[in-house]
Amino acid sequence: MSEEVTITIDDQSIKTQRGEKLLWVALENNIFIPHLCAIKDESRPNASCRLCFVEIEGQDKPVTACSKEVENAMVVKTRSPHIDRLVKTGFELILSDHNLKCRECPANRDCALQMIAKKRGLKLKCDRFKPLEREYELDDSPAEFAFDRSRCVLCGQCVWADRVEAEIGAIGFTGRGINRVVTTFKDLPLADSICTECKLCVDACPVGALYYKHNQKA
Amino acid sequence: MSKNNPQKLYEDIKKKAQNMFKSRQEKPLVMVGTATCGLAAGAMQVKEDFLREIKDKGLDAEVIEVGCIGHCYAEPLAIIAKPGFSPVCYGYLDEGLVHRLVEDFLAGDDPSYEYAMAALERNDEFPTFEDFPRGVYEEKLILEHCGFSDFSKIESYIAWDGYSALAKALSDEPGHVLEEVKNANLRGRGGAGFPAGVKWEACLKNGGEEKYVICNGDEGDPGAFMDRSVLESDPHLVIEGMIICAYAIGARQGYLYIRAEYPRAVEHTLKAIEQAREKGLLGNSILGTDFSFDLDVFQGSGAFICGEATALVNSMEGKIGMPESRPPRLVQRGFRARPTVLNNVKTFAYVPLIINKGADWFKSIGTDESPGTAVFSLVGKINNTGLVEVPMGISLRQLIEEVGDGLPEGCEFKAVQIGGPSGGCLPESSLDVPIDFDSLHEAGAIMGSGGLVVMDQEDCMVSVARYFLEFTQHESCGKCTFCRLGTKHMLDILTDITRGEGDLETLQLLKELGEDVRDGSLCNLGRTAPNPVLTTLRYFYEEYKAHVEEGRCPALVCRDLILYYIKPAKCSKLCNVCVGSCPTEAIYTREDGLKAIDQDKCVKCDNCRKACPTEYDAVLRLSPPVLPGEKERKVK
Ligand SMILES: Cc1cc2nc3c(=O)[nH]c(=O)nc-3n(C[C@H](O)[C@H](O)[C@H](O)COP(=O)(O)O)c2cc1C
Ligand code: SF4
Ligand code: SF4
Ligand code: SF4
Ligand code: SF4
Ligand code: FES
Ligand code: FES
Numbered sequence: 001m002s003e004e005v006t007i008t009i010d011d012q013s014i015k016t017q018r019g020e021k022l023l024w025v026a027l028e029n030n031i032f033i034p035h036l037c038a039i040k041d042e043s044r045p046n047a048s049c050r051l052c053f054v055e056i057e058g059q060d061k062p063v064t065a066c067s068k069e070v071e072n073a074m075v076v077k078t079r080s081p082h083i084d085r086l087v088k089t090g091f092e093l094i095l096s097d098h099n100l101k102c103r104e105c106p107a108n109r110d111c112a113l114q115m116i117a118k119k120r121g122l123k124l125k126c127d128r129f130k131p132l133e134r135e136y137e138l139d140d141s142p143a144e145f146a147f148d149r150s151r152c153v154l155c156g157q158c159v160w161a162d163r164v165e166a167e168i169g170a171i172g173f174t175g176r177g178i179n180r181v182v183t184t185f186k187d188l189p190l191a192d193s194i195c196t197e198c199k200l201c202v203d204a205c206p207v208g209a210l211y212y213k214h215n216q217k218a
Numbered sequence: 219m220s221k222n223n224p225q226k227l228y229e230d231i232k233k234k235a236q237n238m239f240k241s242r243q244e245k246p247l248v249m250v251g252t253a254t255c256g257l258a259a260g261a262m263q264v265k266e267d268f269l270r271e272i273k274d275k276g277l278d279a280e281v282i283e284v285g286c287i288g289h290c291y292a293e294p295l296a297i298i299a300k301p302g303f304s305p306v307c308y309g310y311l312d313e314g315l316v317h318r319l320v321e322d323f324l325a326g327d328d329p330s331y332e333y334a335m336a337a338l339e340r341n342d343e344f345p346t347f348e349d350f351p352r353g354v355y356e357e358k359l360i361l362e363h364c365g366f367s368d369f370s371k372i373e374s375y376i377a378w379d380g381y382s383a384l385a386k387a388l389s390d391e392p393g394h395v396l397e398e399v400k401n402a403n404l405r406g407r408g409g410a411g412f413p414a415g416v417k418w419e420a421c422l423k424n425g426g427e428e429k430y431v432i433c434n435g436d437e438g439d440p441g442a443f444m445d446r447s448v449l450e451s452d453p454h455l456v457i458e459g460m461i462i463c464a465y466a467i468g469a470r471q472g473y474l475y476i477r478a479e480y481p482r483a484v485e486h487t488l489k490a491i492e493q494a495r496e497k498g499l500l501g502n503s504i505l506g507t508d509f510s511f512d513l514d515v516f517q518g519s520g521a522f523i524c525g526e527a528t529a530l531v532n533s534m535e536g537k538i539g540m541p542e543s544r545p546p547r548l549v550q551r552g553f554r555a556r557p558t559v560l561n562n563v564k565t566f567a568y569v570p571l572i573i574n575k576g577a578d579w580f581k582s583i584g585t586d587e588s589p590g591t592a593v594f595s596l597v598g599k600i601n602n603t604g605l606v607e608v609p610m611g612i613s614l615r616q617l618i619e620e621v622g623d624g625l626p627e628g629c630e631f632k633a634v635q636i637g638g639p640s641g642g643c644l645p646e647s648s649l650d651v652p653i654d655f656d657s658l659h660e661a662g663a664i665m666g667s668g669g670l671v672v673m674d675q676e677d678c679m680v681s682v683a684r685y686f687l688e689f690t691q692h693e694s695c696g697k698c699t700f701c702r703l704g705t706k707h708m709l710d711i712l713t714d715i716t717r718g719e720g721d722l723e724t725l726q727l728l729k730e731l732g733e734d735v736r737d738g739s740l741c742n743l744g745r746t747a748p749n750p751v752l753t754t755l756r757y758f759y760e761e762y763k764a765h766v767e768e769g770r771c772p773a774l775v776c777r778d779l780i781l782y783y784i785k786p787a788k789c790s791k792l793c794n795v796c797v798g799s800c801p802t803e804a805i806y807t808r809e810d811g812l813k814a815i816d817q818d819k820c821v822k823c824d825n826c827r828k829a830c831p832t833e834y835d836a837v838l839r840l841s842p843p844v845l846p847g848e849k850e851r852k853v854k
Contacts, residue, residue, distance in 0.1 A: 047543035050699045050738050061737060067543040082737075089734040093703040128727055129707045154702075178706050180696030 107208030285451020287365030408562030459566030584610030637666025701744030
């Protein structure tokens with residue numbers, strides 16, 4: 001079935017299989033593209049974080065690399081003024097709804113947001129938009145981990161880990177629009193839900209939202 | 219390919235239907251418009267009044283319900299067809315008028331032309347709707363029978379040649395049918411204008427036994443009601459179009475997705491489906507051929523986002539109505555992961571006409587790139603509110619001034635908002651833009667659902683943009699970053715501007731954020747949500763500037779930027795109407811007997827200004843909110 005194709009990303013020629021998603025081809029070849037929501041094994045990507053923009057020759061607007069299948073002879077750029085502008089705005093929008101206190105955060109120095117900021121020269125600050133500063137109750141009911149929604153970026157990695165890897169289905173998205181959150185059935189604390197505390201979701205979280213208590217800063 | 223001759227079977231059905239209608243034509247018939255617009259105006263009472271008056275007088279006449287004829291400003295409406303007379307339409311009906319019409323016209327022979335709006339057939343006595351100024355421009359294709367046909371009886375549709383296009387299509391190869399629709403360049407009427415024939419062909423090419431045809435009747439735009447009107451008034455037209463589509467692409471099952479808030483549309487459609495099945499026009503072996511196709515209604519929750527193609531399919535599959543990243547397109551992977559054609563109500567409604575009269579006929583109407591007609595609901599500061607159908611390519615100016623009969627007296631044109639919350643606001647200088655998919659898009663608006671709101675000097679463009687954005691922000695599903703958070707920040711910024719907060723940089727930020735939300739969002743809700751903001755920024759920048767730089771709302775709308783003031787020179791000692799009108803007792807009598815407003819108590823409700831007799835007109839709104847004589851003092 002598989003058919004080899006050659007594509008070019010930022011002047012680098014890459015051989016890969018037809019139908020692969022561009023984001024993973026780039027990452028596997030050490031070309032960084034910002035991403036939060038992409039899951040390699042998910043055949044139908046959520047494409048919801050809107051950070052993985054790239055430009056493809058012949059298309060006038062940037063597209064998301066996580067949802068784009070490679071085609072033979074595709075020519076891809078990971079940087080351009082338009083891409084950089086969208087990534088900057090998308091990143092700042094996420095930060096505007098994020099409890100940005102790295103020093104107090106268990107994910108400090110091991111955080112996808114910090115990594116994106118570093119690689120793309122973006123500030124870890126929300127200058128242009130008024131932070132929403134929403135407050136959430138901390139769920140520290142599980143024995144070894146806790147869930148602080150004020151740091152959640154709604155990437156869905158934990159939901160995938162819980163449903164597909166752990167096959168539990170304890171957590172999922174609810175709420176519309178600005179009220180979208182990850183939560184349990186009936187919003188119960190994790191310990192009162194069907195959660196088995198397998199912690200696969202904690203390992204999947206790219207930021208400091210789901211974290212091990214032993215990593216907690218005092 | 220077909221075992222029987224569908225044309226012949228159809229002719230039999232049609233003959234029966236016509237016979238049934240002949241008997242009806244022998245006695246007077248009263249048709250009351252009871253679509254949702256008529257109902258709101260009291261059509262059911264009018265129907266009762268007719269029935270009662272007819273019974274009281276012992277007359278032999280029938281009263282039936284019909285749909286919307288598009289002259290909604292004159293509801294409740296009825297058409298009276300009496301043998302020997304051209305059918306006549308009467309508007310603004312009430313009990314007295316009904317009494318009069320029954321007595322003079324049904325019992326006597328006087329059509330009471332002094333109360334008539336128009337006759338329906340050309341005659342020597344009274345003008346028809348075509349003689350209306352708007353009649354010159356109007357071209358009714360899909361609305362032709364809306365409001366003139368008894369939607370509760372399939373025979374009424376058939377007697378007017380209904381389902382003849384289906385019979386014709388079934389006598390031909392599916393490939394030819396598809397070719398005809400493709401040649402007609404029928405573009406989708408759900409907003410984006412994608413060619414239906416191309417979509418159908420793509421679905422066909424993706425093959426497989428199982429395919430679906432779905433009609434999008436979600437119509438979530440506030441103020442839009444054309445799809446509802448068509449489904450309520452002429453459901454068979456849409457059903458026939460869907461069956462023809464199914465034949466062309468080889469689908470066996472279809473659905474009409476109709477919002478549950480449209481109970482009459484649901485009811486009429488379900489009834490129509492049942493009647494079509496009884497006549498062998500739907501279900502197994504349609505018109506005796508080996509083609510089988512069936513339809514069902516799916517009642518949607520009515521969320522705006524559920525009108526988006528992928529969200530609609532998710533919602534039909536019992537999942538949360540949230541959009542998916544595309545591709546795959548629905549024609550590749552749609553309902554139940556099968557190739558699916560999704561078209562708007564109106565798109566399907568054109569199909570029988572195209573099959574009957576041919577692609578060339580269709581292309582002779584409208585423009586080269588956007589053939590056919592466009593349906594608009596005219597609302598706002600315009601004389602003739604209601605549904606109109608006009609050929610593509612007429613200008614906005616003609617639509618507003620001729621078809622809509624212009625603005626009411628005292629209203630000065632300022633802007634026209636087209637395409638609902640995803641559309642744009644265009645100024646006077648854009649009025650000569652021809653109405654077609656591409657020209658509107660270029661001007662920053664979209665055809666969208668066909669909502670058209672006319673605005674005048676009393677409408678604040680910042681408030682208007684804020685109003686539409688509030689809607690889309692509220693309707694955002696929240697899945698993607700730009701739409702979830704971007705529209706929220708845009709709304710917050712707009713709210714600040716209506717309070718006079720911010721500066722030119724704020725306007726620049728709003729523009730940039732709007733462009734990024736447009737380019738960065740996952741689905742078209744987010745991608746089009748900034749349109750009202752971007753177009754008002756583009757065409758009414760000065761008005762934005764007045765808000766942030768001078769703290770002034772030129773239209774005197776934004777509450778934080780106005781104050782109420784009674785001008786002593788205009789106020790009269792003999793009058794105190796305003797005092798009683800104020801809910802907060804903010805108005806007091808000065809020592810000299812004139813009235814004045816205590817600004818600390820005033821809640822800016824506008825009551826006093828409305829109450830003040832026109833001969834005085836003493837209550838003014840001032841913007842910026844600075845009292846005369848206080849000009850030097852800085853007011854927040
Ligand atoms: C937020 C949103 C709402 C929509 N609502 C509707 C709707 O109510 N009716 C409709 O026909 N199309 C709606 N659409 C467009 C559909 O996604 C789709 O393009 C259309 O139904 C295709 O039919 P057409 O090609 O006949 O226009 C909506 C799109 C978006 C993004
Ligand atoms: S999640 Fe990352 S960016 Fe956010 S506070 Fe923690 S370390 Fe900082
Ligand atoms: S720890 Fe609980 S919520 Fe997390 S993946 Fe395991 S079962 Fe699911
Ligand atoms: S908790 Fe972590 S993994 Fe789950 S959605 Fe939030 S940020 Fe993503
Ligand atoms: S605007 Fe309303 S509250 Fe203010 S003075 Fe007039 S009536 Fe009273
Ligand atoms: S990684 Fe592509 S949109 Fe999130
Ligand atoms: S509608 Fe889902 S994020 Fe915009």
